[in-house]
Amino acid sequence: MKIINYKKRKSVSERYEFLLGQGMSDIYKIKAYQPGKPIEEVKREFELKNVIKLASNENPLGPSPKAVEAIRGYASKINFYPDGGSYYLKKALGEKLGVKEDSIILGNGSDEIVSLITRIFLQKGDEAIMGDPSFLMYKIDAQLSRANVASVPLKSFRLDLSEMSKVVGPKTKLIFISNPNNPTGTIITEDEVEHFLRDIPPRILAIFDEAYYEYVEDTNYPQSIDLLDGNSNIIILRTFSKIYGLAGLRVGYGVGSPEIIELLNKARPPFNVNSLAQVAALASLEDKDQVNRSKILVREGKEFLYSNLRRLKIFFIPTQANFILIKVGKKAKDVAAKLLKKGIIVRGMGAYNLPHYIRVTIGTKPQNEEFIKNLQTILSSRQEGFNNCH
Ligand SMILES: Cc1ncc(COP(=O)(O)O)c(C=O)c1O
Known part of the structure; x- marks a missing residue:
């Protein structure tokens, strides 16, 4: 087999200067x-x-045996494209969470929803605020949009929401809140979130990433879905990768105002959640x-x-x-x-x-x-x- 050998006459940055354009060196x-x-x-x-x-x-x-059975049952139909609207999964999630289907977006993991958010809302020179340390993809995705990152150090290993709201500036568009925070496992409380939402300007989008939601036992943990009522500047992210044991299939979801969801859908690839992932997630939801x-x-x-x-x-x-x-x-x-x-x-x-x-x-x-x-x-x-x- 012939192995292609790329000629390396110029440095990588020189060769791709035109393609990357402005902000290239930051990439x-x-x-x-x-x-x-x-x-x-x-x-x-x-x-x-x-x-x-x-x-x-x-x-x-491992995954739920019901999910494995659902995958087996569907395997012979993978010659068809998936349902791009994930009708049944969205319906089941809507019923579980008490929200309408148009408030839900499904992603190829919640990772994908983070990148849809940064792609739609961040441009060069905008700012995203996040904890330090927190889930690394927030920073990577914000930087890919050529935005600036304001990292706010944790306080006693917890996100410092009060400081995060203080650093909001005219260019701030997004604030990422990993709750529980990865990698510390700590939470911020309902009270802290309520204060925070009062402090930040409503033009900003706060992203509550609750990948570990189902594991939380602390009773002060906010029930963030209730916060959607009256707050159009929040999106909540959850996933089937953790407690539902479907990390390999890549399914996550976001819940927010129908207007935010509609915007994110513009950047979503049409078949981002594959058929097996959809049936497995649906079956997992039923396996209490x-x-x-x-x-x-x-x-x-x-x-x-x-x-x-x-x-x-x-x-x-x-x-x-x-x-x-x-x-x-x-x-x-x-x-x-x-x-x-x-x-x-x-x-x-x-x-x-x-x-x-x-x-x-x-x-x-x-x-x-x-x-x-x-x-x-x-x-x-x-x-x-x-x-x-x-
Ligand atoms: C805080 C947090 N958000 C999002 C993700 C990504 O999860 P998914 O598998 O749904 O893309 C992870 C995975 O480790 C995570 O820790």
Whole structure:
């Protein structure tokens, strides 16, 4: 097979200067998102038979059996394009959430809805506000629109909504609120959100990203769908990737005013949610048992991890999501690399400006046990021992 060899007479930036146009040099500064390593890749790389992935906040119980059955049932019809309007899924979501279908947009993961929002609303010179650290795609998507990013440091590992509303300027268009916040797992409360919405000018769009909504147990967590009533400057994002266990199929959704949804639909590819994803999501919504089992798994896993981390005197941030941010000390990157060699994939937090931390998805009981066992071994063999952890 002939391998095409691109002539490299000019530097990359020179070659694509015309295509990229203004703001080109800024595009080169964007750091592409680094997802958690896939299980198969780690198996190949380290010649391992068993690998545990605790790096991308997926559901270790797997998808609902009802979703798998729905996919099987639909498989022979994939010669047809999907229903571009996702009629049945939108109808079911509308009924569940108590909103009309024209208030809902479906995306190829909630990731896609973030990028539709930035594409429609941000232009060069506009500003998007977000927490630091928070979910990295907000920054990447805003930068791709050549917008400026105002990063507001977290306060005690929580989004600082009051500071976020203070930095609003004439160019601010979007404010991203990850609630719970990835990677800290912390929430902002109903009271804080109400104050915040009173503080920000109504011309701005606030994006409440609730990818981990179903896991939250804190009773002060806002019921954001109720906030849509009377607030046309809010959009709420949720996903089937986390508790519903459908990360590989890519389905997420946004709920907002019909006018905002109509605007986003202009940029949405016509068949962005594939047929199998639609039927699987619909079946998953009906499987309340699976959702409950997943919640219990995370609740029990949290207790197990908390008690063991306390026993080992390792600092962590109590979480409302299905992952925990853990301080393992100066060489967190090395700790993540050593865990990887043992077949446990976790996320080093260097990209989030938290170089002393790792983020670990709460797994099944045996997975959590394996993680703690290996973490203990790795930390106790380090020269500086556990001392750097807290
Ligand atoms: C806060 C947050 N928002 C959005 C996403 C993207 O989810 P999806 O799989 O729906 O694109 C993630 C995934 O990790 C996330 O943590």
